[in-house]
Amino acid sequence: MGDEARAGDALRRLVEAQATYRRLASLVAEGAPPAELFQAFAGELGELLPRGVVAMSRYGEDGKLHPVGTWSHEGDSSGTDAAMAPVTARPGGQGPGRPAPGAGAEPASPGPPATVQVPIEVEGRPWGAMAIWSADAALPVDADERLREFASLMATIIANAGSRAALAASRARIVAASDEARRRIERDLHDGAQQRLVSLALALRAAEAKVPAEDAELRSELSAVADGLTELLDELRSIARGVHPAVLDTGGLGPALRALGRRSPVPVQLDVASGRYPEQLEVSVYYVVSEALTNVAKHANASFVRVEVAVHDRALHVIVADDGVGGARLQAGSGLVGLRDRVEAVGGSLELHSLPGGGTSLEALMPLPGS
Amino acid sequence: MTGTPDRAAQPRAGAPLTCLLVDDSPVFLTAARTLLERQGLRVVGAAGTAEEGYRLARSRSPDVVLVDIALGTDSGFDLAQRLATDATTAGTTVVLISTRSEDDLAELVQASPAVGFLPKAELSARSVLSLFGHREP
Ligand SMILES: Nc1ncnc2c1ncn2[C@@H]1O[C@H](COP(=O)(O)OP(=O)(O)OP(=O)(O)O)[C@@H](O)[C@H]1O
Numbered sequence: 001m002g003d004e005a006r007a008g009d010a011l012r013r014l015v016e017a018q019a020t021y022r023r024l025a026s027l028v029a030e031g032a033p034p035a036e037l038f039q040a041f042a043g044e045l046g047e048l049l050p051r052g053v054v055a056m057s058r059y060g061e062d063g064k065l066h067p068v069g070t071w072s073h074e075g076d077s078s079g080t081d082a083a084m085a086p087v088t089a090r091p092g093g094q095g096p097g098r099p100a101p102g103a104g105a106e107p108a109s110p111g112p113p114a115t116v117q118v119p120i121e122v123e124g125r126p127w128g129a130m131a132i133w134s135a136d137a138a139l140p141v142d143a144d145e146r147l148r149e150f151a152s153l154m155a156t157i158i159a160n161a162g163s164r165a166a167l168a169a170s171r172a173r174i175v176a177a178s179d180e181a182r183r184r185i186e187r188d189l190h191d192g193a194q195q196r197l198v199s200l201a202l203a204l205r206a207a208e209a210k211v212p213a214e215d216a217e218l219r220s221e222l223s224a225v226a227d228g229l230t231e232l233l234d235e236l237r238s239i240a241r242g243v244h245p246a247v248l249d250t251g252g253l254g255p256a257l258r259a260l261g262r263r264s265p266v267p268v269q270l271d272v273a274s275g276r277y278p279e280q281l282e283v284s285v286y287y288v289v290s291e292a293l294t295n296v297a298k299h300a301n302a303s304f305v306r307v308e309v310a311v312h313d314r315a316l317h318v319i320v321a322d323d324g325v326g327g328a329r330l331q332a333g334s335g336l337v338g339l340r341d342r343v344e345a346v347g348g349s350l351e352l353h354s355l356p357g358g359g360t361s362l363e364a365l366m367p368l369p370g371s
Numbered sequence: 372m373t374g375t376p377d378r379a380a381q382p383r384a385g386a387p388l389t390c391l392l393v394d395d396s397p398v399f400l401t402a403a404r405t406l407l408e409r410q411g412l413r414v415v416g417a418a419g420t421a422e423e424g425y426r427l428a429r430s431r432s433p434d435v436v437l438v439d440i441a442l443g444t445d446s447g448f449d450l451a452q453r454l455a456t457d458a459t460t461a462g463t464t465v466v467l468i469s470t471r472s473e474d475d476l477a478e479l480v481q482a483s484p485a486v487g488f489l490p491k492a493e494l495s496a497r498s499v500l501s502l503f504g505h506r507e508p
């Protein structure tokens with residue numbers, strides 16, 4: 001079998017290989033950045049070209065192709081301009097460009113093409129181009145067709161990555177918008193209804209102070225109404241706190257979580273890293289701890305809970321572990337599933353460890369921005 | 372007899388306790404002023420912002436300043452700090468007030484120079500005087 005036929009067969013196998021697809025797709029699923037994805041793609045493709053070079057470029061806002069990266073056996077994988085120079089294909093075009101000088105590729109001798117380049121179209125729109133060329137041998141005659149199949153696989157994966165990213169961004173926006181709405185409602189309750197009710201209660205106490213001492217009946221009636229207003233205020237205050245924990249805004253996680261700990265009927269050992277974090281993360285940590293402590297009180301029959309909030313590797317780690325009955329499960333429509341949605345919306349993950357009789361531990365990991 | 376000022380509202384013989392209210396809610400300021408005066412305190416001023424509160428505290432030298440924790444965009448904790456570090460007002464007793472939960476805020480109040488906290492609904496001459504009596508010398 002000649003080089004040409006071998007490379008052709010190999011390319012075909014590559015395109016058809018489920019394993020390759022799975023490898024690449026799982027990279028996409030892990031959210032690998034485009035440059036890293038390209039390296040993985042090009043690496044798979046380059047395996048078939050003894051001294052080959054693979055290059056990929058992407059259309060920029062300016063309508064021009066910009067290099068995403070190059071790959072070669074010599075290991076000079078990069079995104080340098082020189083290496084990307086040959087990629088000049090327009091969307092839909094297929095004319096082979098010339099290899100870049102110094103890109104590890106020498107122009108091939110006349111004969112079958114040494115360079116092949118195809119467009120990458122994502123969901124019907126031009127996205128970029130992919131090119132291969134070989135330094136020491138002519139490319140297989142059907143290299144163009146094979147590369148095209150490869151580019152279409154790449155396009156599918158890029159499209160999937162795009163919808164994943166769009167979905168994640170939309171989830172994050174929904175959670176942020178709902179947090180913002182809740183913050184506003186709490187503020188409106190606080191500045192509006194609560195101030196007015198407090199003022200009414202004080203006005204009643206003031207009226208009470210004017211009642212002649214002999215009119216004990218009126219005095220006690222007014223007093224009863226004022227007491228009722230105070231109870232109503234307590235109720236409203238706990239509703240407002242459920243809507244948004246305003247203490248987070250004032251004092252951050254430490255005071256907010258310690259207040260949760262004080263309200264827990266099961267003794268809590270709390271260890272909270274000091275410092276302020278982005279609003280959305282503080283709110284998420286608060287809800288994780290709040291729901292977990294509520295669950296411990298409701299379901300665990302525990303004698304002790306440990307709450308830990310720490311920062312490792314540019315991420316917030318939250319652990320709530322009890323010594324209760326265990327056997328907790330995430331079930332649709334319940335508190336824990338809602339928590340998982342919230343944590344995942346900020347790019348984090350939530351894990352539940354709970355064997356019957358072995359206590360329950362809930363762990364959340366949320367990346368800090370810029371990581 | 373109609374409600375006479377509570378005797379306890381007079382920390383010094385014959386002189387009622389003077390207080391300054393700092394709160395961004397006008398309806399609360401009105402209600403609080405009426406109540407405290409009726410119960411025998413002398414309200415020497417009512418401020419709607421931290422800045423105004425600071426100014427009035429300096430010029431009117433009240434015995435007690437009642438400071439709302441959520442002062443719109445200002446923080447009552449910051450005002451308490453400012454009053455405690457300013458030579459003119461350092462001797463003034465600061466009491467923090469809020470409609471929000473005492474339980475949530477306890478730790479922050481503890482860390483502030485204020486002598487204590489009063490839930491707004493529990494505001495009265497008696498409760499103010501009892502915190503004034505408990506201030507550190
Ligand atoms: N700490 C725990 N110890 C033991 N069992 C638990 C614990 N936390 C949760 N569970 C179990 O897991 C189930 C799921 O918990 P989850 O918080 O999702 O729902 P819930 O508490 O029943 O309802 P909701 O949170 O919506 O009020 C619970 O019904 C309970 O049986």
Ligand SMILES: [Mg+2]
Binds near residue numbers: 291
């Ligand atoms: Mg629950």
